[in-house]
Amino acid sequence: MTISINAGGVDRRLLMDRSVTGRKAFTLPASDVPTQNLPDSSLLRDDVELPEVSQLEVIRYFSVLSQLNFSIDTNFYPLGSCTMKYNPKINDELSNLPGLANIHPLQPDVTVQGAIRLLKNLQDDLGEITGLSGVSLAPLAGAQGEYAGLLIARAYHDARSDSARTVAIVPDSAHGTNPASAAMAGLEVVTVRSDDQGNVDVENLRELANSNTAVFMLTIPSTLGLFEPNILEITKIVHDAGGLVYADGANLNALLGVVKLGDLGVDICHSNLHKTFSTPHGGGGPGSGPVMVTNELAKFLPKPVAVKTDVGYVLATPEMSVGSINGFHGSFSIAARAYAYIKALGQEGLRSVSENAIISANYIQAKLRDKYDLAADRYCMHETVLSAARQKKRGVAGLDIAKRLLDFGIHAPTMYFPMIVDEALMVEPTESESKETLDHFIAVMRQIDDEVDSAPELLHDAPHDLPVTRLDEATAARKPVLRWSAEV
Amino acid sequence: MASSAHTSPNHPYIPSTDSERAEMLGAIGVDSLDALLEDIPAQHRHPKLNLAAGLSEQELSTVFGSIAAENASPSSGYISFLGAGSYSHYIPSTVRSILQRGEFVTAYTPYQPEAAQGTLQVGFEFQTIVCQLTEMEVANAGMYDGPTAFAEACLMAARVTKRTKIGVLSSTDKRLSDTLLAYSKYQGIEIVEVAADATDIPDDLACIGIQSPNFFGEIEDVQRLTKLAHDNGALSVVHVNPTALGMFKAPGEFDVDIVTAEGQPLGVPMAFGGPYVGLFACKKAHIRQMPGRIIGRTTDTKGRTGYALTLQTREQHIRRERATSNICTSTQLIGLMVTVYAATLGKQGMKDLASLCYQKAHYAAAEINKLDGYSVKSSGTFFHEFVVTCPSAPPKINEALLKKKIIGGLDISDRSESGMLVCVTETSSKADIDRFVKALSEIGVSA
Numbered sequence: 044m045t046i047s048i049n050a051g052g053v054d055r056r057l058l059m060d061r062s063v064t065g066r067k068a069f070t071l072p073a074s075d076v077p078t079q080n081l082p083d084s085s086l087l088r089d090d091v092e093l094p095e096v097s098q099l100e101v102i103r104y105f106s107v108l109s110q111l112n113f114s115i116d117t118n119f120y121p122l123g124s125c126t127m128k129y130n131p132k133i134n135d136e137l138s139n140l141p142g143l144a145n146i147h148p149l150q151p152d153v154t155v156q157g158a159i160r161l162l163k164n165l166q167d168d169l170g171e172i173t174g175l176s177g178v179s180l181a182p183l184a185g186a187q188g189e190y191a192g193l194l195i196a197r198a199y200h201d202a203r204s205d206s207a208r209t210v211a212i213v214p215d216s217a218h219g220t221n222p223a224s225a226a227m228a229g230l231e232v233v234t235v236r237s238d239d240q241g242n243v244d245v246e247n248l249r250e251l252a253n254s255n256t257a258v259f260m261l262t263i264p265s266t267l268g269l270f271e272p273n274i275l276e277i278t279k280i281v282h283d284a285g286g287l288v289y290a291d292g293a294n295l296n297a298l299l300g301v302v303k304l305g306d307l308g309v310d311i312c313h314s315n316l317h318k319t320f321s322t323p324h325g326g327g328g329p330g331s332g333p334v335m336v337t338n339e340l341a342k343f344l345p346k347p348v349a350v351k352t353d354v355g356y357v358l359a360t361p362e363m364s365v366g367s368i369n370g371f372h373g374s375f376s377i378a379a380r381a382y383a384y385i386k387a388l389g390q391e392g393l394r395s396v397s398e399n400a401i402i403s404a405n406y407i408q409a410k411l412r413d414k415y416d417l418a419a420d421r422y423c424m425h426e427t428v429l430s431a432a433r434q435k436k437r438g439v440a441g442l443d444i445a446k447r448l449l450d451f452g453i454h455a456p457t458m459y460f461p462m463i464v465d466e467a468l469m470v471e472p473t474e475s476e477s478k479e480t481l482d483h484f485i486a487v488m489r490q491i492d493d494e495v496d497s498a499p500e501l502l503h504d505a506p507h508d509l510p511v512t513r514l515d516e517a518t519a520a521r522k523p524v525l526r527w528s529a530e531v
Numbered sequence: 532m533a534s535s536a537h538t539s540p541n542h543p544y545i546p547s548t549d550s551e552r553a554e555m556l557g558a559i560g561v562d563s564l565d566a567l568l569e570d571i572p573a574q575h576r577h578p579k580l581n582l583a584a585g586l587s588e589q590e591l592s593t594v595f596g597s598i599a600a601e602n603a604s605p606s607s608g609y610i611s612f613l614g615a616g617s618y619s620h621y622i623p624s625t626v627r628s629i630l631q632r633g634e635f636v637t638a639y640t641p642y643q644p645e646a647a648q649g650t651l652q653v654g655f656e657f658q659t660i661v662c663q664l665t666e667m668e669v670a671n672a673g674m675y676d677g678p679t680a681f682a683e684a685c686l687m688a689a690r691v692t693k694r695t696k697i698g699v700l701s702s703t704d705k706r707l708s709d710t711l712l713a714y715s716k717y718q719g720i721e722i723v724e725v726a727a728d729a730t731d732i733p734d735d736l737a738c739i740g741i742q743s744p745n746f747f748g749e750i751e752d753v754q755r756l757t758k759l760a761h762d763n764g765a766l767s768v769v770h771v772n773p774t775a776l777g778m779f780k781a782p783g784e785f786d787v788d789i790v791t792a793e794g795q796p797l798g799v800p801m802a803f804g805g806p807y808v809g810l811f812a813c814k815k816a817h818i819r820q821m822p823g824r825i826i827g828r829t830t831d832t833k834g835r836t837g838y839a840l841t842l843q844t845r846e847q848h849i850r851r852e853r854a855t856s857n858i859c860t861s862t863q864l865i866g867l868m869v870t871v872y873a874a875t876l877g878k879q880g881m882k883d884l885a886s887l888c889y890q891k892a893h894y895a896a897a898e899i900n901k902l903d904g905y906s907v908k909s910s911g912t913f914f915h916e917f918v919v920t921c922p923s924a925p926p927k928i929n930e931a932l933l934k935k936k937i938i939g940g941l942d943i944s945d946r947s948e949s950g951m952l953v954c955v956t957e958t959s960s961k962a963d964i965d966r967f968v969k970a971l972s973e974i975g976v977s978a
């Protein structure tokens with residue numbers, strides 16, 4: 044019998060295929076109470092078909108799997124719109140202190156004064172950073188922050204008996220969660236065009252904003268990595284029409300100490316703590332998407348909001364709250380990490396974060412603009428959107444370039460987003476990366492451009508040296524296999 | 532000059548030095564950062580940030596040490612009998628150890644499957660474990676938490692049945708129905724309460740939303756309620772406690788359509804309420820209406836097995852305002868914890884754990900029931916939570932307990948007269964339970 048070697052010698056059998064009857068990885072203590080009667084056996088199940096493996100197998104299996112990943116700890120990860128910055132280790136450690144990790148969400152307020160104080164301080168800091176002082180940390184990710192913000196906008200109009208406002212105006216460059224959240228909030232999505240500079244087409248917005256407008260959802264900086272130069276005019280148009288301005292703050296990493304959204308006429312925004320505030324993305328969450336609003340709107344915030352009173356810190360429900368958007372108080376241990384990050388950087392450090400993020404993105408843009416088209420030919424903020432349109436004409440798609448980058452140990456940029464840019468490759472280096480890393484990336488991107496002509500098959504077949512080559516995603520969707528089963 | 536790009540001292544999280552910044556600005560062709568910021572209205576540029584100065588790591592640890600010290604937890608000598616959606620369980624070393632793997636912790640959502648096979652295979656294992664626990668056909672890779680999973684499941688039932696009235700059983704946790712309310716408020720959905728003993732339901736319900744064990748800790752007759760739903764063209768949506776599934780029949784045995792759960796009990800710290808992970812499983816027939824990420828198995832160009840996100844046309848990044856949900860970033864890492872936990876406990880461990888919780892909770896209930904003035908209000912079978920009717924107001928009793936370093940059960944007098952919802956898991960020793968019972972007895976009517 045020959046022993047077959049999987050990619051890199053990795054044994055990728057699933058847990059259930061490793062299971063051996065009687066093997067175990069864990070022992071529970073014996074019961075120390077007198078034996079109690081069991082319920083009627085008709086209620087009971089025989090077995091739970093879970094794997095039976097040893098403790099070493101558990102550790103080795105998951106450790107080996109982890110090595111199949113790219114991550115911030117191991118790779119440059121310039122995934123646009125995702126702000127893949129360094130995730131400080133101290134933040135993980137501090138959020139796991141027993142006094143933070145082992146407290147129950149329904150403990151009386153007097154027994155969790157430290158936890159509520161932390162939430163209150165983080166609320167204050169986020170309010171200061173965005174210039175929007177009403178803050179709820181309840182939302183569990185960016186999309187939930189958007190949804191909370193839209194609920195607030197609707198509650199505001201309802202409270203003014205202005206309920207006919209059922210339209211959300213959303214730019215064509217918006218992230219998919221914006222229209223999806225708007226639909227959940229029962230709003231009709233009307234798209235406003237971008238102009239050839241990547242800005243909101245102000246004349247188009249003027250035509251669309253009217254007495255049906257509930258809210259205008261604007262990503263700042265935009266998903267093109269650009270600051271909207273007509274922002275003051277835009278917020279005025281929306282306000283004059285009686286609507287509110289919602290800012291998607293996923294790109295807040297460009298704005299710390301650079302500009303406050305509240306100063307620009309924004310009424311509501313959210314921020315992704317798992318982007319700007321360094322909390323680890325975890326391979327797809329958990330996140331945290333606090334929602335920030337003007338003073339006037341604070342009474343509508345989702346619950347809870349941490350408040351300082353004469354008798355100490357309490358978790359309160361705002362007067363006209365839009366209610367509970369999840370089980371408890373939001374992602375507490377993510378909030379703790381973000382708070383640690385803000386404390387570690389402080390006022391000067393946070394400013395420096397955005398300034399360096401902006402310089403790094405512009406540096407990459409400047410060094411690649413002769414080889415790659417730009418979505419907009421002007422200075423960018425914290426990310427630059429390249430287009431592989433020129434390479435496409437030479438027979439290689441943005442996708443191929445993205446996959447080829449993986450061969451160099453560099454994670455791909457965000458591809459094909461925003462949708463208004465042909466063959467988009469959105470590059471966000473963040474402030475965490477050194478100039479050497481940026482120079483290496485630039486050199487690789489230039490070499491890949493050469494390969495478009497000299498060795499296009501290298502791009503078409505990329506990646507070459509990863510645990511798998513390109514996957515058949517069409518079959519995966521057509522004939523879904525979504526779990527282990529004894530037959531497959 | 533307001534712009535301070537060249538003057539800020541270096542920080543451990545920011546590698547660029549002054550000379551490198553100057554060099555980069557030179558390459559960009561500008562002489563200051565401000566030249567890059569001209570699109571920002573000048574009067575609003577570089578606002579004052581009223582925040583404290585940055586701290587060293589050592590100082591930061593001190594700050595957090597004092598925050599943590601202001602909280603009452605087992606490490607400060609407290610014992611607790613709170614449950615109601617968040618549960619104290621022992622977390623095996625394997626979970627904590629794997630959670631140290633930065634390759635898992637610091638990766639993004641697996642948009643490039645070739646560079647994310649670790650995350651993806653774990654997600655596939657997670658889906659498998661959710662299916663095995665619930666005995667359902669398919670599961671997604673996780674929702675934000677239990678209540679949002681339940682809310683999304685009810686909304687999914689409305690899409691599947693094309694009906695707009697959602698029934699929720701009266702014994703359900705308000706945290707579930709409140710979240711459903713916030714999720715459905717502007718979607719033309721009406722929520723109606725269904726009595727737990729109903730033998731008849733309106734014929735236009737999209738589903739009956741059932742929690743079992745219910746808010747009061749008791750096992751519902753899921754089989755009967757599911758049949759009742761089906762007889763009326765509705766789906767059954769059942770929210771379970773995953774720990775109870777080590778012992779009680781799985782919803783899949785009862786022809787349930789959609790199953791949700793709070794995944795927190797499976798190896799996730801209580802952490803003052805989050806982050807957790809919502810488990811979500813359903814019948815295969817409904818898969819295209821399922822919210823959230825789904826991971827599928829496939830092959831690469833060389834025929835090797837690999838995993839990738841699949842059925843993405845349901846999702847916001849493709850379907851936008853017509854997506855099944857707005858969810859994007861979810862809870863993959865918490866799903867990893869659940870997966871390692873389930874692999875560690877395994878077949879025998881999940882059984883033993885459920886039994887231990889059951890034994891201890893029933894012992895505690897029997898002892899409390901013996902006390903003067905206290906009675907356990909239980910009509911059926913409970914798992915590890917039960918309602919105690921107290922001789923005086925539960926908040927008063929809890930105040931007195933707190934003086935003895937005991938965090939009592941949840942005051943539910945708004946739902947059950949003088950009711951306290953008590954939870955006992957394997958983390959309470961017999962000595963802890965006895966201490967609690969003795970304290971209750973001492974406090975009695977005097978509170």
Ligand SMILES: Cc1ncc(COP(=O)(O)O)c(C=O)c1O
Pocket residue numbers: 124125184185186187218220221262266291293294315330332858859860861
């Ligand atoms: C611009 C933008 N808006 C919204 C979101 C949604 O945030 P989340 O994934 O945390 O829900 C993202 C990121 O995914 C984003 O890039």
